[in-house]
Amino acid sequence: MIPLKYYLILSAAFFSIGIIGVLTRRNAIIIFMCIELMLNAVNLTLVSFSSFFGDSSGQIFVFFVMAVAAAEAAVGLAIIIALFRNKLTINVDEVNIFKW
Amino acid sequence: MIPDYLAEFFGNKFIGYLIAAALPLFLWILPYALYAVYAERKVSAFMQDRIGPNRVGPKGLFQTIADILKLIQKEDIVPASADKPLFVMAPYVIFAGTFAAFAALPFSSIYIGSNINLGVFYIMAVSSFSVVGILMAGWAGNNKYSLYGAMRSVAQIVSYEVPALLAIVSAVMVIGSLNLNEISEMQTAYFWNWWIFGGPVVGIKKFLLIIPMTIAFIIFFIASLAEVNRTPFDIPEAESELVAGFHTEYTGMKFAMFFLAEYGNMFVVSAISVSIFFGGWQSPFGYLGNSLGISWLIPVEQVFWFLFKGSLLVLVQMWLRWTLPRLRVDQLMTVCWKYLTPYAFINLVLIGIITLF
Amino acid sequence: MTTYDLIFYLFALIILVSAFIVVAARNIIYSAFSLLFTFFGVAGIYVLLNADFIAVVQVIIYVGGILVLIIFGVMLTNKITEVEIKTESFQVLPSIIISGIIGGTLVAIFTKTNWKVAEPQILDKTVTEIGRFLVSHYMILFELAGIILLVALIGSVMIARKEKLETEEVEK
Numbered sequence: 001m002i003p004l005k006y007y008l009i010l011s012a013a014f015f016s017i018g019i020i021g022v023l024t025r026r027n028a029i030i031i032f033m034c035i036e037l038m039l040n041a042v043n044l045t046l047v048s049f050s051s052f053f054g055d056s057s058g059q060i061f062v063f064f065v066m067a068v069a070a071a072e073a074a075v076g077l078a079i080i081i082a083l084f085r086n087k088l089t090i091n092v093d094e095v096n097i098f099k100w
Numbered sequence: 101m102i103p104d105y106l107a108e109f110f111g112n113k114f115i116g117y118l119i120a121a122a123l124p125l126f127l128w129i130l131p132y133a134l135y136a137v138y139a140e141r142k143v144s145a146f147m148q149d150r151i152g153p154n155r156v157g158p159k160g161l162f163q164t165i166a167d168i169l170k171l172i173q174k175e176d177i178v179p180a181s182a183d184k185p186l187f188v189m190a191p192y193v194i195f196a197g198t199f200a201a202f203a204a205l206p207f208s209s210i211y212i213g214s215n216i217n218l219g220v221f222y223i224m225a226v227s228s229f230s231v232v233g234i235l236m237a238g239w240a241g242n243n244k245y246s247l248y249g250a251m252r253s254v255a256q257i258v259s260y261e262v263p264a265l266l267a268i269v270s271a272v273m274v275i276g277s278l279n280l281n282e283i284s285e286m287q288t289a290y291f292w293n294w295w296i297f298g299g300p301v302v303g304i305k306k307f308l309l310i311i312p313m314t315i316a317f318i319i320f321f322i323a324s325l326a327e328v329n330r331t332p333f334d335i336p337e338a339e340s341e342l343v344a345g346f347h348t349e350y351t352g353m354k355f356a357m358f359f360l361a362e363y364g365n366m367f368v369v370s371a372i373s374v375s376i377f378f379g380g381w382q383s384p385f386g387y388l389g390n391s392l393g394i395s396w397l398i399p400v401e402q403v404f405w406f407l408f409k410g411s412l413l414v415l416v417q418m419w420l421r422w423t424l425p426r427l428r429v430d431q432l433m434t435v436c437w438k439y440l441t442p443y444a445f446i447n448l449v450l451i452g453i454i455t456l457f
Numbered sequence: 458m459t460t461y462d463l464i465f466y467l468f469a470l471i472i473l474v475s476a477f478i479v480v481a482a483r484n485i486i487y488s489a490f491s492l493l494f495t496f497f498g499v500a501g502i503y504v505l506l507n508a509d510f511i512a513v514v515q516v517i518i519y520v521g522g523i524l525v526l527i528i529f530g531v532m533l534t535n536k537i538t539e540v541e542i543k544t545e546s547f548q549v550l551p552s553i554i555i556s557g558i559i560g561g562t563l564v565a566i567f568t569k570t571n572w573k574v575a576e577p578q579i580l581d582k583t584v585t586e587i588g589r590f591l592v593s594h595y596m597i598l599f600e601l602a603g604i605i606l607l608v609a610l611i612g613s614v615m616i617a618r619k620e621k622l623e624t625e626e627v628e629k
Contacts, residue, residue: 002465004574007502008567010469014476016560021480023552029530030479030488036523037476037492040499043515051506054575056586059511060595063587066518067602071609073523077530078613084534093547114460186490193493217584218513225513228521232493235528239486251532254525261521278584 007048015041028080028090032073039069102211121213124202128407133363134164136411140418147422174352182349183240190237191350191357197229198364205371206281208381208402219280220268223372224261227327230361231257234346237358241349249345252335252429257327259436264323266444267316270451271295271376274309280372284380291384296377305457312451317377319444321413324369326436328362331421335429370413374406381406465505471498489528496520510583 018041021034043062050058084090102123107116138153138161145152153160178187201223203213216222231254238250275283275295286300287293296313298306326333335341342348347358374380381402389397427435475494482488496519503512591599 002462002505004572005568006465006469007506009564010472010502012560012563012567014472015563016556017473017476017480019556019559020552023555024547024549025480026547027485029527029534030485032530033479033488033492033527036519036527037479037495040495040519043511044499044502047503047506047508047511051508052572052574056583056590057594059508059583059587060590062508062511063514063591064595064598064602066514067606070518070522071605073526074609074613075616077526078617080530081533081617090534183486186486189490216509217582218509221513221517225516225521228517228525229493229497231525232490232520232528235525236490239528239532247532251529254529258521258525 004048004052008045011041011044011048014044026091026093028083028092029077031092032076032080036069036073039065101215103213120211121203123211124205124207124213125199128207129199129202129360129364129367132367132407132411133360134168136363136366136414137164137167137359139415140421143415143418144422147419168356171352171356176352176354179242179349181242183242186236186240187349188354190233190240191354191361192233193236194230194233195357195361195364197226197231197233198361198368200226200229201368202364204280205368206284206375206380207406208399209281209285210399211403212281215279215281218278219283220272220278220372220376223368224265224268227365227368230365237350238346241346243349245342245344246346246348249342249348253329253346256329256333256335256432259433260323260326260333260440263319263436263440263444264327266441266448267320267323268372268376270316270444270448271313271320273448273451274299274301274313274455275376280375280380284375284382287379287382289382289386291379293382294377294379294384305454308454308457309451312447312454313377315443315447316451317373319440319447320377321373323436323440324373325417325420326432328365328369328417330366330417332424332427333432334421334426335432366414366417367410370410370417371406373413374409378409379405461505465502468498468501468505471495472502485531486528489524489531492524492527493520496524508583510587 015038018034018038021037022031025031025034043065046058046062046065050056050062080090083095087095089095103117103120105116106120107113110116110119141163142152142160144150153163156162156166178184204216204219204222206212206219234253234257235250238246238248238253241247272278275286277283277286283295287295288300291297293300296310296317298309298313301309325331329345347355350358383401383405387398387401389395389401471494475491475498478491479488479495482491496515499519500512500515503509503515
């Protein structure tokens with residue numbers, strides 16, 4: 001039986017990889033993917049707590065996180081596409097003016 | 101249950117389940133796909149007043165075996181400008197999605213790959229691997245027809261998942277279970293206990309359920325046609341516009357895997373309809389094994405009825421393919437969002453009201 | 458080591474390697490498809506944790522929805538002339554240090570804390586239990602999630618749709 005700690009360490013490592021991606025990449029879509037990675041890492045923690053504490057409330061939180069992530073994916077990609085249409089780039093360091 | 105028996109036989113749960121999981125592939129998917137291709141060609145020949153394949157073996161029965169032998173011998177070409185790793189991976193991802201779905205199909209009361217509580221839901225979920233696989237194949241081929249085919253295909257599958265899931269949910273609301281094996285078990289005895297005829301419910305509710313259940317089945321059937329890219333929804337691989345859609349660049353065995361996945365998917369969606377609406381592995385008029393008193397005959401009959409009903413629905417899909425013309429992209433979206441989805445919602449509410457009684 | 462342990466390590470490896478490819482791949486499309494394996498690995502871990510419903514929902518929402526959206530986003534925001542789409546990264550060293558600090562803190566907290574662990578029980582009908590929770594305890598949240606999704610739907614259509622003027626220009 002794998003102890004709870006292993007699951008938590010896995011999700012911590014997973015989360016840190018997501019952080020590296022958000023901080024280093026220039027492309028907005030990859031940053032977006034890395035945010036999904038971080039959300040997944042948090043979900044993993046919630047589910048492992050829920051399973052080891054024998055309480056299914058944790059799984060319901062995950063359910064809501066997924067609903068919000070789906071909404072976020074739709075809006076985020078819409079913003080990225082609108083950005084691309086106006087600026088012809090989705091590199092975050094090139095989008096640095098307040099208005100155009 | 102066969103998986104448990106195999107696990108005991110080999111003394112190891114893991115090996116036993118692995119072999120049990122591989123059973124449908126070798127005993128059903130491969131022979132079925134071979135003869136489904138043959139049947140497709142014969143059906144099309146019948147519809148168009150031709151003879152169809154008739155050279156290899158009696159009535160051309162070995163035609164598809166010869167075709168497979170030919171495909172195995174062919175050179176496996178990866179186009180020079182293709183994205184090699186993705187190009188190689190795509191057929192496996194698509195086939196994995198199809199094959200994983202077979203794990204939750206109840207072939208009989210003694211064989212189901214994995215008797216999980218979430219059966220239907222699980223099958224709908226793993227079929228989304230095929231969606232990603234299609235995108236992968238279309239992208240990796242580096243061919244505009246592949247990419248167009250993949251984009252169309254994915255837009256279509258993602259849209260039609262909505263009415264399909266709504267139809268299933270409305271049926272599941274009455275049934276009260278997602279486990280396909282349990283659903284099949286409920287519809288025991290005679291065919292008027294199938295869910296499309298109101299299920300094993302007594303009283304006025306049974307008669308009230310017949311019409312909404314039929315509507316749910318029709319919506320699911322139409323949506324499932326679109327999900328497996330069959331005519332009239334075959335714009336992703338419309339031969340006259342896109343060569344062959346997302347698998348234009350594939351040759352040899354990889355091409356054969358796409359075919360296997362396509363025919364496998366046709367059977368999976370038919371098997372879902374069969375399990376939910378047409379009694380699963382239950383015989384429509386009682387078992388021969390019961391009346392003769394031979395107990396081992398019953399599971400064999402169950403396997404027969406399940407495969408027979410599934411293949412019959414596959415045959416209906418082929419029949420539709422050679423009868424109906426192809427829809428345009430805008431008509432396709434109209435059918436999904438303006439007709440099927442609202443009707444599925446109304447049906448859902450209707451069934452909800454009926455279950456209150 | 459039992460088979461379950463092996464399966465855990467296998468899925469953990471899948472998650473970490475594919476997540477690393479998402480972050481490090483130079484070709485965006487590799488990042489996007491690598492995400493498929495990450496989501497699959499996470500779903501596998503959920504199954505090991507007896508959360509079968511969440512695992513299936515994970516596959517439906519992330520693989521069937523979000524990943525497809527992301528790949529469409531990649532295809533729409535790059536001029537697709539060839540298969541290779543490169544992007545580069547910057548500030549690699551400082552960000553590794555930052556994430557190392559955050560990750561190290563998390564691991565330290567997770568290992569030092571003495572978690573009160575109940576015996577993980579196999580819930581027979583997770584779907585029933587979650588469904589009951591959703592329409593009793595968490596009713597308002599459930600409704601709110603629906604509203605959020607509706608708002609996101611309308612909002613994203615409004616943001617992403619082309620302005621009337623622009624289409625006319627294209628047609629000319």
